[in-house]
Amino acid sequence: MTNTNNIQQLRELVKTLVRNLGILEKSEASCCGITLGQCHAIVEIGSRKTISLNDLAEVLNLDNSTMSRTVNNLVNQNLAQREIDPSDRRYVKIKLTKEGEESFHSIEDSMAQYFETVLESIANDKRDQVIESLQLLVKAINNNKCC
Amino acid sequence: MTNTNNIQQLRELVKTLVRNLGILEKSEASCCGITLGQCHAIVEIGSRKTISLNDLAEVLNLDNSTMSRTVNNLVNQNLAQREIDPSDRRYVKIKLTKEGEESFHSIEDSMAQYFETVLESIANDKRDQVIESLQLLVKAINNNKCC
DNA sequence: ATACACTATTGCAATATGCAACTATTTTAT
DNA sequence: ATAAAATAGTTGCATATTGCAATAGTGTAT
Numbered sequence: 330m331t332n333t334n335n336i337q338q339l340r341e342l343v344k345t346l347v348r349n350l351g352i353l354e355k356s357e358a359s360c361c362g363i364t365l366g367q368c369h370a371i372v373e374i375g376s377r378k379t380i381s382l383n384d385l386a387e388v389l390n391l392d393n394s395t396m397s398r399t400v401n402n403l404v405n406q407n408l409a410q411r412e413i414d415p416s417d418r419r420y421v422k423i424k425l426t427k428e429g430e431e432s433f434h435s436i437e438d439s440m441a442q443y444f445e446t447v448l449e450s451i452a453n454d455k456r457d458q459v460i461e462s463l464q465l466l467v468k469a470i471n472n473n474k475c476c
Numbered sequence: 477m478t479n480t481n482n483i484q485q486l487r488e489l490v491k492t493l494v495r496n497l498g499i500l501e502k503s504e505a506s507c508c509g510i511t512l513g514q515c516h517a518i519v520e521i522g523s524r525k526t527i528s529l530n531d532l533a534e535v536l537n538l539d540n541s542t543m544s545r546t547v548n549n550l551v552n553q554n555l556a557q558r559e560i561d562p563s564d565r566r567y568v569k570i571k572l573t574k575e576g577e578e579s580f581h582s583i584e585d586s587m588a589q590y591f592e593t594v595l596e597s598i599a600n601d602k603r604d605q606v607i608e609s610l611q612l613l614v615k616a617i618n619n620n621k622c623c
Numbered sequence: 624a625t626a627c628a629c630t631a632t633t634g635c636a637a638t639a640t641g642c643a644a645c646t647a648t649t650t651t652a653t
Numbered sequence: 654a655t656a657a658a659a660t661a662g663t664t665g666c667a668t669a670t671t672g673c674a675a676t677a678g679t680g681t682a683t
Contacts, residue, residue, distance in 0.1 A: 339591050339595055353617075382661070393663085394640080459609040461605075463493065544633085566629060634675080635673090644664085645665095
């Protein structure tokens, strides 16, 4: 039997977490002169080497049309490039340009730095526990995808 | 000295968490026939009894103008109402209507139910640890607000 | 009384969004 | 082999969201 109080706490903590991180992401992106959507796209394209539009849209949970236009913006800012997949010409392979790679690494570095600071401000003997807990939580959430 | 691997894990876990919960919130809101912004507003108005526009905008990290218009939409859908604060007529007291209250409770119930399921799918002897860890993480993040 | 500070709303322009229609390409069925 | 169906991506369109700047109204301090 689950404790009602714990449920409320969990909900409240998650809400605070998501909200604070949303604000963080927003300011992080606008610091870099790109929108949040573009930032997410860069990170996803960058962390794979190449990705199709469909896949990118699915990962970011956006409509294909929206995704296509976001990629347009990246291309116009010389951060990404499109390339038709020769093995199946329906697909577009989206990659980062050299400039896009730089942007990607700069985002990654600054995020890594941020999370290092966060981790360091957690008591030494609690860090592993926090990570383990997040793993458990993510797993629990994935087990209960709604709708 | 913080472990690099842990930093990456933390970042990745947080990203997954935020993304999955974002999708959850989105579908939750659209199920109720309101936008995500409106849903956030309802929850915040509802969990206080009344709130000023300024405060609401700050909590939700939105521009006052955006907030004002979101409230407009809630008012038009008969979910919220504005009332000038008699003690300082610059302020608007935003409240939920009866219908808004219903919407609020329905959101709360469904969120509580969701998080109950999530909590239950975490091993019994790990639940307290997960909650404690989230508290630690939220505190650490608040200690390191960026920009 | 006047200047200043604060709250909220609106004009405006830029951006984002999703659905539906469309093109191009590949796969499947007959 | 050819027609039909499926798939990936783009664009038209209408709508919604967003934030800055300007404005109106209210309270505060000198």
